[in-house]
Amino acid sequence: MSGTHDEIPPPPPPPQETQQKPTQQTPQTVSTIKLPILKKGEYDIWAMKIEHYLAHTDYPIWEVIQNGNGPVSVTLDTTGQIKILPPKTAEEMVLRERERKARTTLLMAIPEDHLAKFHKMTDAKDMWIAIKSRFGGNDESKKMQKYILKQQFEGFTVSNSDGIHKGFGSFY
Structure with missing residues (x-):
């Protein structure tokens, strides 16, 4: 029964791959x-x-x-x-x-x-x-800043009735 039914044509051949030279790309660094x-x-x-x-x-x-x-x-x-x-x-x-x-x-x-x-x-x-x-x-101003901070720290007290939250707030 050849000729009485439709024959499906074969698929087309795959396209021939051309050899391409790899292009050189400069890697880009994105800094986050x-x-x-x-x-x-x-x-x-x-x-x-x-x-x-x-x-x-x-x-x-x-x-x-x-x-x-x-x-x-x-x-x-x-x-x-x-x-x-x-x-x-x-x-x-x-x-x-x-x-x-x-x-x-x-x-x-x-x-x-x-x-x-x-x-x-x-x-x-x-x-x-x-x-x-x-x-x-300069070094003198840094020494003065350290001295002032030390004085503030030594003078810092928090009463039991105030609690740590009020004591912390006194720094601002």
């Missing part, structure tokens, strides 16, 4: 670490956190903050104002970009009410030093 924000009285901890944050996310930026970024080409315009010349080489462009990133990172990591004090600074290393002098305090 939050930028540490400086809080009053916590400069030392913040400085350690920001160092580790930058060392993890973009070490060349940390190097710019620590060592500076080298001189910038400047000239005087017709009015006698200093004018920063645009970068000429690829290396200069990379250095300027790192400086900009370092400044931006530091500005994002300080409290908003202090932004105006540091915003006009053009050098990330100078900004780091200024932040340290503003928030880090």
